Amino acid sequence: MVILDKLKSTIKGDLEVIDSEPDLLVIKIKNKKLIKKLAWQIKEEFDILYSLAVVDYSPDFELNYIFSNYKNAEILILKVNITEKDFAIDSITDIFNSANWEEREAYDLFGIKFNGHPDLRRILLPEDWPGHPLRKDFKVDDEIRNWTGLDLKF
Amino acid sequence: MEESNEFSYPGLYEVIFMKTEKFINTVLNWGRSNSLWPLTFATSCCGIEMMTFGATKIDSDRFGVLFTGDSPRQSDLILVSGTITKKMARRLLNVYEQMPDPKYVIAIGACNVSGGLYHDSYNTIEGIDRIIPVDVFVPGCPPKPEEFLDAVKVLQKLIKENRSKAQKNGNIGQA
Numbered sequence: 001m002v003i004l005d006k007l008k009s010t011i012k013g014d015l016e017v018i019d020s021e022p023d024l025l026v027i028k029i030k031n032k033k034l035i036k037k038l039a040w041q042i043k044e045e046f047d048i049l050y051s052l053a054v055v056d057y058s059p060d061f062e063l064n065y066i067f068s069n070y071k072n073a074e075i076l077i078l079k080v081n082i083t084e085k086d087f088a089i090d091s092i093t094d095i096f097n098s099a100n101w102e103e104r105e106a107y108d109l110f111g112i113k114f115n116g117h118p119d120l121r122r123i124l125l126p127e128d129w130p131g132h133p134l135r136k137d138f139k140v141d142d143e144i145r146n147w148t149g150l151d152l153k154f
Numbered sequence: 155m156e157e158s159n160e161f162s163y164p165g166l167y168e169v170i171f172m173k174t175e176k177f178i179n180t181v182l183n184w185g186r187s188n189s190l191w192p193l194t195f196a197t198s199c200c201g202i203e204m205m206t207f208g209a210t211k212i213d214s215d216r217f218g219v220l221f222t223g224d225s226p227r228q229s230d231l232i233l234v235s236g237t238i239t240k241k242m243a244r245r246l247l248n249v250y251e252q253m254p255d256p257k258y259v260i261a262i263g264a265c266n267v268s269g270g271l272y273h274d275s276y277n278t279i280e281g282i283d284r285i286i287p288v289d290v291f292v293p294g295c296p297p298k299p300e301e302f303l304d305a306v307k308v309l310q311k312l313i314k315e316n317r318s319k320a321q322k323n324g325n326i327g328q329a
Contacts, residue, residue, distance in 0.1 A: 125277060126241045133276045140276050148285060149240050150247060 001025050001074060003045045010041050018079070023072065028079040032089050035080055039092040042067055046076055049092075052102035054110050056136045059084040061110065065092075088113035109134040179316070186230070186256065187313040188218040190306065193229040195249065197236030200263040200296040204235050207302040217306055226252040231309070235262040235296075237272060238279045250286050256320035258313070260305050261288045264295045271295070287319040 004025060008015055011034050019026040029038065046067035053064040065078040082089055091114040093099045103114045104123040111132035114120060122129065126149050131138055164172070192214075196204055208214050208221040219231070226232075226249050238246055250257070261282050264270030269280035282288060289312060290305045312318045320326060 124241075126244075129240075138276075140274060144276050145274070145280075147240060148243050148279060150243060150285060 001045075001076075003042070003076070006044075007038065007041055011038065023074045024077075025074070026077045026079070028081075030081070032080050032082055035078075036090045036092060036095070038078070039095045042076065042078070043095055045069060046074070049096040049098045049102070050075075052099065052106055054106050054112065054134075056110070056134070058136050061087075061112065063089065063106070063112075082112070087111065088115055090115050091117040093117055108132070111135065183314050183316065187310040190217075190219050190231040190258070190309070191222060191229040192219055192231045192233050193226050193249070193253065194221070194224055195232055195234045195236075195246065197238065197242060198265075200235035200265075203296045203299050204233060204262070204302065206299040212299045212303060214303065214306065217303070217310070219306055226250075227254065229253060230256060231258045231260065233260050233262060233302075234266055234282055237263075237265040237270070238282050238285075239277050240279060241277070243279050243285055246282070247285055255325045256318070257325070258309055258318055258320060259286055259288045260290045260292065260302075260309060262292045262297060262302065262305070264293055267291050267293050287323065289319050 001020075004017070004020070004027075007027070011029065011031075014029060014031055014034065016028045016030075017026070018028055029035070046069045048068050048070070050066040050068050051064075053066070055062040055064070060081050060083055063080045063082065065080070067076040067078065068074065080089065089112065091099065091103055093103065093114075094116070100117075100119070101123060103117055104119070104121060106112050107114060107117075107120055108122040108124050109132055121127065125133070128149070130143065130147070194201070194204060196202075206212055208219075214221070222228075230253065232250060232253065234246065250259075259282075261267060265272060265278065266282045266288075269275070269278050272278035273280060279285065290309050292301050292305045294301060309318070313321070
């Protein structure tokens with residue numbers, strides 16, 4: 001794809017190509033601080049963010065940003081690793097609007113902090129829920145089992 | 155005045171009063187059991203079966219279960235059909251509290267009986283009898299519309315025999 005050369009020139013060798021096919025490109029970056037700069041570059045070719053998937057390889061967490069475009073129906077998957085020690089990444093909501101709810105979901109179920117997000121609240125679970133349920137170290141214990149949320153004052 | 159342990163027959167007025175009260179209660183229960191207006195609280199697939207329950211083939215109108223406009227203020231039966239998540243529990247209780255006494259609850263589907271498919275999950279209420287008193291449970295995933303009809307018949311029998319949860323707890327409202 002044309003965009004590969006552009007991205008490579010932007011971040012200068014810090015980019016690993018995992019899979020490259022005519023209409024599919026899977027790349028991985030090591031430095032998570034580059035995500036915002038890279039998103040601006042991607043915005044020129046790819047106009048939608050389909051999805052943001054998070055995989056738990058404890059203690060590392062892998063974020064998969066899946067982009068696509070209407071023009072050629074190509075798909076670009078961008079992988080970023082973050083560690084549990086520094087559990088935050090820059091938000092790309094101001095570049096791709098659909099990242100808003102995707103990032104809220106990732107925050108809800110995994111607890112990842114997105115710096116610069118306009119409205120980082122839980123999206124699926126109740127606001128005062130204890131814990132982040134899709135993480136591998138989450139256990140359903142009696143506190144979770146008996147939690148009905150009805151002690152909240154309306 | 156001496157206390158006596160002797161049995162004394164009730165007087166004429168007491169007998170008339172008791173008979174009248176019993177008669178009035180019977181008439182009230184007959185009226186209540188035959189005009190159950192449901193509030194449909196459908197959250198998932200059991201709600202689809204509930205639509206069939208109200209439609210022409212099963213026709214709940216025959217037993218006075220009339221699907222009029224959904225307002226908790228004018229209904230006395232809540233059909234909870236579908237999974238109740240922990241986020242939904244507050245909303246369910248909020249709706250339930252708005253209904254006037256006496257109110258009856260039918261819990262439909264395996265999720266409302268014990269958690270069903272989502273038993274021991276992190277975000278499901280395992281049986282809604284943890285939050286509100288339930289008169290009739292209908293198991294099944296989802297149950298057939300005929301079973302809804304059976305549940306209504308059972309509830310009508312309970313009301314006529316003064317055995318529903320609302321009557322047991324004394325929440326019968328003003329006659």
